[in-house]
Amino acid sequence: MSQxxxxxxxxxxxxxxxKAANTSIGLVxxxxxxxxxxxxxxxxxxxxxxxxxxxxxxxxxxxNNKEDLLKxxxxxxxxxxxxxxxxxDIIFVPTAAEIYGEEPLVKLNFGYLENILEGKHRQxxxxxxxxIVMKFFGLVQPTGAYFGQKDxxxxxxxxxxxxxxxxxxxxHLAPIxxxxxxxxxxxxxxxxxxxxxxxxxxxxxxxxxxxNQLLSGGKKEVVLKNAINHLGSKSGLKLxxxxxxxxxxxxxxxxxxxxxxLALCAAAIIAGVRLIDNIIIEL
Ligand code: AMP
Numbered sequence: 001m002s003q004x005x006x007x008x009x010x011x012x013x014x015x016x017x018x019k020a021a022n023t024s025i026g027l028v029x030x031x032x033x034x035x036x037x038x039x040x041x042x043x044x045x046x047x048x049x050x051x052x053x054x055x056x057x058x059x060x061x062x063x064n065n066k067e068d069l070l071k072x073x074x075x076x077x078x079x080x081x082x083x084x085x086x087x088x089d090i091i092f093v094p095t096a097a098e099i100y101g102e103e104p105l106v107k108l109n110f111g112y113l114e115n116i117l118e119g120k121h122r123q124x125x126x127x128x129x130x131x132i133v134m135k136f137f138g139l140v141q142p143t144g145a146y147f148g149q150k151d152x153x154x155x156x157x158x159x160x161x162x163x164x165x166x167x168x169x170x171x172h173l174a175p176i177x178x179x180x181x182x183x184x185x186x187x188x189x190x191x192x193x194x195x196x197x198x199x200x201x202x203x204x205x206x207x208x209x210x211x212n213q214l215l216s217g218g219k220k221e222v223v224l225k226n227a228i229n230h231l232g233s234k235s236g237l238k239l240x241x242x243x244x245x246x247x248x249x250x251x252x253x254x255x256x257x258x259x260x261x262l263a264l265c266a267a268a269i270i271a272g273v274r275l276i277d278n279i280i281i282e283l
Contacts, residue, residue: 002083002084002087002088002089002090002091003089003090003091004080004091004093005090005091005092005093006092006093006094006095006098007094007098008094008098008099008139011090011092011094011139011140012139014090015053015139015140015141018051019141023050023051024048024049024050024051024143024144025049025050025051025052025053025140025141025142025143025144026044026045026046026048026049026051026052026053026142026143026144026145026146027045027052027053027054027055027136027137027140027142027144027145027146028041028042028045028052028053028054028055028088028145028146029054029055029057029132029133029136029145029147030054030055030056030057030079031056031057031058031059031072031187032056032057032058032073032074032075032076032079032187033072033073033074033075033079033187033190034056034075034078034079034082034083034187035177035185035186035187035189036177036185037148037150037176037177037184037185037186038054039082039086040174040175040177041146041147041148041174042054042083042086042088042146043086044146044172044174045144045146045172046086046087046088048144048172049142049143049144051089051090052088052089052090053088053089053090053091053092053140053142054083054088054090054091054092055091055092055093055094055136055140056076056079056080056091056092056093057092057093057094057096057099057132058072058074059099059128059129059132060096060100060128061100061104061127061128061131061132062125062126062127062128062129062132063125063128064122064123064124064125065122068274071191072187072188073187073188073190073191075190076093080093092139092140099132099135104131106131107127108126108127108130108131108134108161109127110126110130110157110160112251113126113153113156113157113160113250114126116153116245116250116251116252117153117241117243117245117250117265117267118153118154118267118276119153120241121240121241121267126153126154126157129154129157129158130157130158130161133145133158133161134161134165137161137167137169142169143169143170144169144170144171144172145158145169145170145171145172146172146174147171147172147173147174148173148174148175148176148177149173149174149175149176149278149280150176150184150185150186150276150277150278151276152250152263152265152278152280153250153265155171155173156249156250158171159171176277176278178204179197179201181197181198181201181204182201182204182205182208183197183200183201183203183204184203184204184275184276184277186275188273188274188275189273189275191271191272191273192270192271192273193271196236196270196271196273199234199236199237199270200237200268200270200275202230202231202234202237203231203237203266203268203275203277204277205230206227206228206230206231206242206266207227207264207266207277207278207279208279209226209227209230210223210224210226210227210242210244210264210279211264211279211281213226214244214256214262214264214281214283215281215283220244220253220254220255220256223244224242224243224244227242227264227266228242231266231268236270236271237268237269237270238268238269238270239266239267239268240267240268240269240274241265241266241267242264242265242266243264243265243266244256244262244263244264245262245263245265246260246261246262246263247261247262247263247280248261250263250265256283257283258283259282259283260282260283261280261281261282261283262280262281262282262283263278263279263280264278264279264280264281265277265278266278
């Protein structure tokens with residue numbers, strides 16, 4: 001049976017019991033407004049670990065834009081229902097006051113990752129991500145934790161935490177779950193009209209276009225230009241970036257060569273909603 005826990009002290013008590021029974025724990029952090037992408041992570045965790053803990057917490061520390069935080073979709077009751085029906089063992093739903101009763105003094109800086117892609121466009125975002133993930137790692141003491149490829153740079157940031165702090169946690173990167181149109185599922189899609197959701201599918205289409213051109217030997221500059229033109233031709237869609245980077249380091253590639261593992265990453269704003277997506281390919 002699922003347990004819904006709202007306080008840090010109740011969570012600590014429960015984790016203490018789970019740990020005493022020598023049980024493995026899988027953690028799935030989310031910000032709620034759950035969709036099939038989130039649920040796929042929960043399913044993977046259930047397949048791999050004895051106990052699955054999902055968190056629902058819209059983390060104020062990772063929002064660099066106050067308006068974005070205020071309009072972030074909240075569907076707590078149906079989220080909890082979905083997690084219960086999946087058989088998620090522990091559902092942790094704290095308030096911001098519960099988590100940040102004491103304002104953290106620690107600041108995390110992820111070096112060059114701060115100056116590229118999402119880091120460059122969302123100042124302070126990864127400090128907020130790092131803080132909440134470290135808190136959840138500390139509270140839940142998971143054996144493994146699941147993150148989606150959709151937030152690829154977030155995964156690199158969390159891998160950096162695990163490496164630099166020698167954390168004994170298995171990190172799992174889960175594939176992107178998409179709508180039939182190709183649009184990556186995202187809680188933020190709830191804020192878009194059906195028409196804008198259709199328009200937003202152009203992001204994935206442009207990534208696919210770039211992928212196919214790169215796989216058939218296209219030059220990086222030409223491929224980028226074509227992808228950007230494709231997106232530019234969609235009215236109401238504002239491209240923030242489209243980049244071809246190394247899939248591991250996420251550093252920009254000046255040239256692309258056979259054998260390269262690349263991530264094609266894009267961010268665009270539609271009707272005031274910021275969406276990101278990516279594809280990983282091997283040449
Ligand atoms: P969020 O609630 O947006 O913070 O996402 C929680 C976790 O779900 C993160 O690890 C995301 O990368 C992952 N996630 C979000 N969207 C998708 C998706 N479409 N497919 C797979 N995982 C996803």
